[in-house]
Amino acid sequence: MAKRWGFTYLFCNDLKKMKWFYSDILQLNLIWDDEGSIAFKIGEHQLSIDYNEDFNPPSNKFAIQPGWQGGTEPRIGWSLECDREDFNDIVHSILSNQIPRYFIEPKWKGYWSFPVLDPMNHTIEITCTEKDLHL
Numbered sequence: 001m002a003k004r005w006g007f008t009y010l011f012c013n014d015l016k017k018m019k020w021f022y023s024d025i026l027q028l029n030l031i032w033d034d035e036g037s038i039a040f041k042i043g044e045h046q047l048s049i050d051y052n053e054d055f056n057p058p059s060n061k062f063a064i065q066p067g068w069q070g071g072t073e074p075r076i077g078w079s080l081e082c083d084r085e086d087f088n089d090i091v092h093s094i095l096s097n098q099i100p101r102y103f104i105e106p107k108w109k110g111y112w113s114f115p116v117l118d119p120m121n122h123t124i125e126i127t128c129t130e131k132d133l134h135l
Contacts, residue, residue, distance in 0.1 A: 006045040015051040017119035027095045063123035068113045077123035091099035
């Protein structure tokens with residue numbers, strides 16, 4: 001079977017905020033950075049974010065996602081699975097920077113779930129399957 005690479009393309013009207021969020025808050029590996037776009041490596045996947053002055057962010061409501069109840073908007077959202085150390089670091093970063101989140105703190109739902117909104121109101125569920133976190 002051929003090796004496949006996955007790519008996701010997002011748009012934004014503030015590349016600086018998106019770079020800060022995905023680099024500093026979610027602690028993803030920045031692999032591309034120029035005037036109009038940035039990209040991050042997530043395992044075998046690449047997340048590319050392009051600036052577009054005409055981009056209008058959706059409402060600041062959370063996307064419907066399987067695994068947790070509460071999102072109300074039928075739009076794209078995704079999850080970022082983390083090990084215990086990364087999950088704890090990212091949660092601390094989210095809380096310290098007052099990032100919009102669905103729960104006040106992570107909730108156990110058969111896994112740790114912590115849905116947040118990025119600066120363009122995309123829903124990202126930060127997850128961890130290791131039950132004993134010591135939050």
